[in-house]
Amino acid sequence: MTATGRVMQDAFARVSAGQGTLIGAARAAQDGTMPDLKALGLSTTQHST
Amino acid sequence: MTATTQHAPAAARPTAAPASARRSRKAARRRQLGACGVLMAPFFALLVTVFLIPVGTAVYLSFHSDDHPGLGFSDARTVFVGLRSYAAVLTDPTFLSGLGTVALYCLIYLPAMVIGSLALALLLDSGVVRLRATAQLGLFLPHAVPGIIAALIWLYLYTPGISPVVELFAKADIHLDFLGLHTVLPSIVNIALWSNLGYNMVVFYAALQAVPREVIEASVVDGAGPVRTALQVKAPLVRASIVMVAMFTLIWGLQLFTEPMLLSQSSPMISARFSPSMYIYDAAFTRNNYSLAAAASVVLLLCTVVLSYGVTRWTSRADRAEEAR
Amino acid sequence: MPGRHSRRSVLAAMAALPLTGAVSACSSKAAGGARSTGGTTRIAFWSALRGSQEVVDAFNRTHDRIQVDFQQIPSGGQGGYAKLSNAARAGNAPDVATIEYPQLPGFASDGVARDITALVGDGLRAKLLPQALGLTTFQDRVYSVPLDVEPMVMHYRTDLFEQYGLQVPRTWDEFAGLAHTVARKAPKRRLVLFPTDGATQFAAYSWQTGAHWFDTSHGAWNVSLADAPTRRVASYWQQLIDDDAVFMNAVDNRQSDAQIADGLVLTRLSGAWDAGAQMKARPAQQGQWRIAPLPQWDPARPYVGTHGGSTFAVTKDSRHPEAAMEFIEWQVSHPDSLRARLSSGTSSQYPAATALVAVGRKAFDRSYYGGQDIYRLFEQEAHKIRDGWVWGPG
Numbered sequence: 060m061t062a063t064g065r066v067m068q069d070a071f072a073r074v075s076a077g078q079g080t081l082i083g084a085a086r087a088a089q090d091g092t093m094p095d096l097k098a099l100g101l102s103t104t105q106h107s108t
Numbered sequence: 109m110t111a112t113t114q115h116a117p118a119a120a121r122p123t124a125a126p127a128s129a130r131r132s133r134k135a136a137r138r139r140q141l142g143a144c145g146v147l148m149a150p151f152f153a154l155l156v157t158v159f160l161i162p163v164g165t166a167v168y169l170s171f172h173s174d175d176h177p178g179l180g181f182s183d184a185r186t187v188f189v190g191l192r193s194y195a196a197v198l199t200d201p202t203f204l205s206g207l208g209t210v211a212l213y214c215l216i217y218l219p220a221m222v223i224g225s226l227a228l229a230l231l232l233d234s235g236v237v238r239l240r241a242t243a244q245l246g247l248f249l250p251h252a253v254p255g256i257i258a259a260l261i262w263l264y265l266y267t268p269g270i271s272p273v274v275e276l277f278a279k280a281d282i283h284l285d286f287l288g289l290h291t292v293l294p295s296i297v298n299i300a301l302w303s304n305l306g307y308n309m310v311v312f313y314a315a316l317q318a319v320p321r322e323v324i325e326a327s328v329v330d331g332a333g334p335v336r337t338a339l340q341v342k343a344p345l346v347r348a349s350i351v352m353v354a355m356f357t358l359i360w361g362l363q364l365f366t367e368p369m370l371l372s373q374s375s376p377m378i379s380a381r382f383s384p385s386m387y388i389y390d391a392a393f394t395r396n397n398y399s400l401a402a403a404a405s406v407v408l409l410l411c412t413v414v415l416s417y418g419v420t421r422w423t424s425r426a427d428r429a430e431e432a433r
Numbered sequence: 434m435p436g437r438h439s440r441r442s443v444l445a446a447m448a449a450l451p452l453t454g455a456v457s458a459c460s461s462k463a464a465g466g467a468r469s470t471g472g473t474t475r476i477a478f479w480s481a482l483r484g485s486q487e488v489v490d491a492f493n494r495t496h497d498r499i500q501v502d503f504q505q506i507p508s509g510g511q512g513g514y515a516k517l518s519n520a521a522r523a524g525n526a527p528d529v530a531t532i533e534y535p536q537l538p539g540f541a542s543d544g545v546a547r548d549i550t551a552l553v554g555d556g557l558r559a560k561l562l563p564q565a566l567g568l569t570t571f572q573d574r575v576y577s578v579p580l581d582v583e584p585m586v587m588h589y590r591t592d593l594f595e596q597y598g599l600q601v602p603r604t605w606d607e608f609a610g611l612a613h614t615v616a617r618k619a620p621k622r623r624l625v626l627f628p629t630d631g632a633t634q635f636a637a638y639s640w641q642t643g644a645h646w647f648d649t650s651h652g653a654w655n656v657s658l659a660d661a662p663t664r665r666v667a668s669y670w671q672q673l674i675d676d677d678a679v680f681m682n683a684v685d686n687r688q689s690d691a692q693i694a695d696g697l698v699l700t701r702l703s704g705a706w707d708a709g710a711q712m713k714a715r716p717a718q719q720g721q722w723r724i725a726p727l728p729q730w731d732p733a734r735p736y737v738g739t740h741g742g743s744t745f746a747v748t749k750d751s752r753h754p755e756a757a758m759e760f761i762e763w764q765v766s767h768p769d770s771l772r773a774r775l776s777s778g779t780s781s782q783y784p785a786a787t788a789l790v791a792v793g794r795k796a797f798d799r800s801y802y803g804g805q806d807i808y809r810l811f812e813q814e815a816h817k818i819r820d821g822w823v824w825g826p827g
Contacts (some may be wrong), residue, residue, distance in 0.1 A: 061514070061516045062395050062827040063634030063658075064327035066202060067377035071629040073582035074674070075681040076289035076377060081635075081674070082659055082667035088632075089658040091202045098400050100175040100189070101542070101826060102653035106660065179649055180542030180826055181571055260487055376629060395827075396518050396543070 067089035116224060123295055147312065163409070166402040170194065173233050173399035193403035200380040203404060207411070210292070210383045214361040217297045222350060226304050230338040231311035244313070248306035259370040262299045267374050287375035296367045304360075308353050315349035351423045362412050365389070384408045474756040475500050477527035479517065481508040482580075484774035488764055491773040496763075499756045501529075509533060514540075521545040521748060528751035529761060532577055534568050535633060535824040538647075541576040542826050550575045550591050552758040560766045564818040565785035569744050571649065571823075577746035578761050579785035583704030584727075584814035585637045585740040589712065590699050591723040591803070593622075599699075601725050602640035605669060608728045612678040615699060625700045626692065627670055628684035633740055634702065638670075639663045640738030640822045642730060647825040654826060689712075693773060702727065704740035705811045709781030719800065724807050725815055736819040742785075768792045772822045785813045 070084030079087075089105065096103045173189045176182075197203050228247060237243050239364050250258065266286035268274045286295045303415075319342055327341045365385035372378035380394070381387040384404060392401035459814035472783050478489065478501050489503040504527070506513045514536060520526040521543070532540055540546045553575050558566065597618050602608040612624040628634055637645065640664035648655040659667075662708065673679045680698060682688050692698045696714060703709060708724060729735045745761045764770045766786040775796040776778060784793055794808035 060539060060825045060827055062534070063378050063825050065394075067375065067632040067635070068336075068630045069376075069381075071631070071635075072376035072683075073289060073631050075336045076591075078289060080667070081671045082664055085635075085658045085663055085667060087201070088654055092658075092825065093656060094196040094200040095395060095397070095400070095827050096654060096656070098173065098193055098397055099427075099542075099826075100173065100177055100192070100244065102178050104653050104655045105653075106655060107459075107659035176542050178652065179572060179654060181548075181574065181576075183544075184544055393515060396522075 062095055063088050063092045132270065158411040161347055166405050169398050169402035170406050171399075172256065175399070189399070193399045194407070195405055196400060197404045200387075202379070203384065203387050203407075206381050206384045206387050209365050213293060213297065213364055213383075214358060216294065217300055217361050218354060218357055220297065220301060221304065221308060222354050224301065225308035226312050226343065226346075226350065227310040227354065229316055230342060232309070232313055233316045233342070234334050234338060236334070236399070244306075244310065247309055250302050251304060251307040253303065255366045256370065258303050259299055259367045262302070262367075263371055263374055266295055266371070287377060289377045292371065292375055292377050296364070296371065299367050304357070306333075308357070312346060312349055313354055319345050347423075347427075351419070355419050358415060358419065359412055362408065362415070434670045453528035469497060473500055474753050475502055476528040476529060476753055476757050476760060477502045477504065478753070478760070479504050479506045479513075479527045480531040480743075481506055481511075481513050482531060482774075486778060487613045487773040487777045488770050489768050492760060492763055499759060501760055506724055509536060517545065518543070519690070519744060521750065524750055526748040526750040528748060528753060528757040530746050530748055531580075531743050532746050533741070534579075534739065535636075537569060537577055537744060537746070538571065538824050540746065541571060544749055546576045547574060547749045547751070547754065548574045549578070549747050549758065552747070552754060557762050557766065560786045560788060562785050562815060562818075564788055564815070564820060567744075567820065568739075568822070568824070578765055579742065580765050581706070581742050581782045582704050582785045582818065583739050583741040584737045584811060584818055585634075585641070585702060585704055586708075586737075586810065586814055587725045587727050588701040588707060588722055589725060590696065590721055593696060593699050596681035602728050603726075603732060605728045605730055609669070609673060609678075612673055613676065616676075617687045618676045620700060621692040622697050623678065623680045624698075625702060626680040626682065626684060626689060626698050627674060628689075629681060630683040631686050633685075635666070635670075637738035637740045638666045640819055641727065641736050642666050643736070643819070645821060645823070647823045649823055656825070674676065676726065694718075702740075704742065705807075705814070706781055708740050708802065708807055709779045709797075711800075712781075713779040716801075720803050723802055723805055724810055726810065733815050737751070737814050737817045738822065739818060772796055781807065781811075783808070783815060 067084055067088035070079060070087045071081070073079050074084055084088060086107070089107065093103060093105055170193050171188060171190065172186055173193055174184045175187045175189065176184045214347050231237055232240055232243060253261070265271050265273050268278075268285070274286070276286055285291055323341060323345070324337060332341065362385040363385050368378050368382045368386060369389075372380070372382065381388050385408070388401045388404045388408070391397050391404060476499065478485075480503070485505065486503055488500045493500055496574065506516055507577065509532075514532075517526060517530055517532075517540075526545060530540075530545070532546065537546065550573070557578070559707075561579060562582055565582040566575070567577060568582075569577045569579055587601075593599075594601065599611060600607070603610050608624070615622055615624045636646065637672075639662055642665055644657075644660050644662035644666070646656070646658050646660075646663070648657070648814065670679075674681055677761060680692060689698075693701070701711075711722060726735075727737050743763065747757045747761070751757050766789065768789060770790050771782075771784060771792050774782065775793065779798075781797060782793065784790060790812055797808060799805060799807070
């Protein structure tokens with residue numbers, strides 16, 4: 060969860076500077092987490108909106 | 109020498125002399141090669157231990173990874189995973205944005221560095237500056253400051269609340285934000301320029317000393333002013349140095365790590381994966397995925413190799429075009 | 434010949450290097466692992482939690498078959514987890530490690546935390562809040578034992594609420610209205626901070642609303658960070674941010690400390706543990722704060738998520754898992770353990786062992802919160818913790 064949280068927090072920082080939205084940050088966290096999980100060989104599915 | 113002196117006895121004793129001459133030539137050659145080998149051995153030893161073995165290990169690691177099949181709660185094994193880590197790296201938006209950031213950084217930094225240091229060297233060489241030695245020392249001194257210290261000094265100068273510069277401008281009602289979303293990259297470029305301008309200036313200055321004085325005198329006689337002399341006579345003659353400086357700056361720039369790593373403590377706009385090197389560090393030491401880190405390192409290495417090769421090809425083609433003219 | 438002599442000494446030196454490496458690895462393994470000397474089992478315990486030394490001392494005084502060697506380590510985010518990972522990789526992780534809820538799935542799948550389903554007896558299971566144990570159980574296997582469970586609550590400045598004539602909000606609608614009111618009445622103040630370094634806070638909001646960011650019920654990790662409940666939470670807070678009705682900066686830095694110390698921010702949405710942290714950090718604000726339940730979307734169906742909380746895991750490297758488990762069980766469920774921890778200073782830790790809540794309530798000094806019985810509030814809130822949340826393995 061640490062890595063996911065970090066990507067999300069980086070995106071939150073950008074939101075505070077006026078770039079992007081909170082839900083964009085959540086999506087960015089998901090897009091940044093999926094490769095990590097796949098790299099570990101975990102079976103993953105995702106639901107993206 | 110040996111061949112000519114042996115020629116006379118060879119004529120006198122035609123059968124035995126050529127064979128012994130060949131043997132002694134072979135021995136001399138072997139001694140020469142042996143001497144070469146011994147003198148070059150340290151280089152090759154270092155090349156193997158500091159470059160080839162780590163690169164080989166990285167490539168090996170990038171193809172093998174801890175595998176957590178299913179939900180991952182059973183035992184993990186280290187297996188050959190083929191290109192899985194590479195796929196993960198190349199589809200990771202955080203890595204790709206890091207590549208973009210470092211590309212933008214090089215786009216700003218490279219021209220500024222080359223043009224800036226060349227201009228300074230030309231200025232010093234033209235004799236316009238008094239106290240040339242002092243000026244050179246002063247410009248070179250920042251390079252003597254280790255990279256981390258330089259980044260810390262500039263961090264102090266950038267951080268609002270403790271920076272005297274920011275305070276001064278705030279009194280004049282100008283609110284400078286050096287660590288904001290769009291200003292953080294130029295701020296990093298500034299630190300790198302401050303550190304390295306003097307070094308590259310010295311390189312160019314040394315190259316300019318090799319320009320034959322007759323060429324300069326000829327151009328002066330032809331009526332070229334100092335600016336014309338500098339731009340159209342001196343600069344083209346140091347093109348080899350310009351290419352070298354550009355290439356080294358490019359390779360160094362692609363590995364951007366120290367400055368953003370230190371500034372990230374003060375600026376939330378610098379993410380943990382701001383540059384590819386930071387992504388690799390994060391993958392290895394925060395996410396504990398050495399395979400991912402190795403794959404990202406290999407990708408970065410390939411990008412560096414391709415870009416360097418591109419720069420070399422482009423300049424040699426430009427050279428050949430010039431010669432053809 | 435000089436060449437031959439130096440080559441032999443070079444070879445000797447090279448042969449010595451791996452041996453010295455092996456020797457140092459052996460000795461460090463002995464230091465990090467457990468030793469059994471004539472009946473007394475020694476186990477190693479790492480933690481960053483305050484009061485751990487007092488707890489360990491209390492355990493060592495009252496037990497003679499098991500002795501605990503405690504090592505204070507930096508908190509997880511400051512390098513504690515990296516230290517644990519590296520030690521596990523080297524094979525000398527401590528017997529008992531402290532892992533917070535969000536990091537547990539990662540350590541479990543890395544193999545650092547071992548499967549202790551067999552070691553957790555029914556007695557211990559019965560003592561723990563079911564929601565807390567549910568957060569440390571994956572695929573019906575238990576990977577760590579909860580120490581505390583921290584429902585998210587609303588800490589608010591009662592004196593400022595009185596000053597501006599504000600009502601304590603019970604729903605998120607009321608909270609949003611209040612935020613606009615505060616921004617209007619007190620332009621320099623805001624009702625709350627939205628932390629930019631607060632993925633766990635955002636997770637707690639989404640958890641309360643019914644999000645399932647990670648789901649393992651179908652045999653694979655289903656990742657869904659932007660599901661409908663999360664979108665609801667995100668648009669709610671986005672509206673407040675766009676209207677400049679809340680602060681938005683990092684919570685773990687000087688700016689936020691100044692905001693709280695200067696009374697610029699009127700509420701803090703954080704776990705129950707923050708009540709004690711506040712007491713320790715700002716003793717001068719005694720009497721100015723109270724605690725209320727977190728606002729709800731629907732008061733008829735109240736839920737909360739947790740923010741913070743730690744668990745204890747037995748590591749794979751441990752050579753005395755039964756002894757380690759005995760220590761963990763004592764630390765988690767024995768009244769002396771909680772008393773020792775609270776004796777070290779200010780702590781409002783809400784224990785996962787339901788029987789210890791009374792001990793915590795009695796030991797806690799209520800004067801800071803104007804006599805409010807915050808443990809009763811925590812108990813109510815703890816029962817509202819929503820089921821089904823899983824932290825991610827990343």
